[in-house]
Amino acid sequence: MKFLATLAVSAALLVSASMASAAPAMAADGVLVGPNGMTLYTFDKDTAGKSVCNAQCATNWPPLMAADSDKDAGDYTVITRDDGKKQWAMKGKPLYYWAKDTKAGDKTGDGVGGNWHVIKQ
Secondary structure: OOOHHHHHHHHHHHHHHHHHHHOOOOOOOEEEEEEOOOEEEEEEEOOOOOOOOOHHHHOOOOOOEEEOOOEEEEEEEEEEEOEEEEEEEOOOOEEEEEOOOOOOOOOOOOOOOEEEEEEEE
């Protein structure tokens, strides 16, 4: 019986670990989208592994947030924002949504200000 309990705990830890390292985004309609199906964007003014989109910028361009327990997975890394919260990045580029996209498939933020771009897949 103790063996079965140990096996169950080991399986639960394995599932938990694999879920924590799951990719936070996927391709849809030729672009990268978040778990909610909404288009993701990058910002040219960000530097590798560092978001400079804070305050009002982050209201207009909500970051793809990561949980404290999330871990890097392939091309995806977890970065720390200026406020100490975690955000997902792809190949070092922080990922964001655009507040004016209202439904899955919208890409209205592409090219805004010449600095915001969809991630083509």
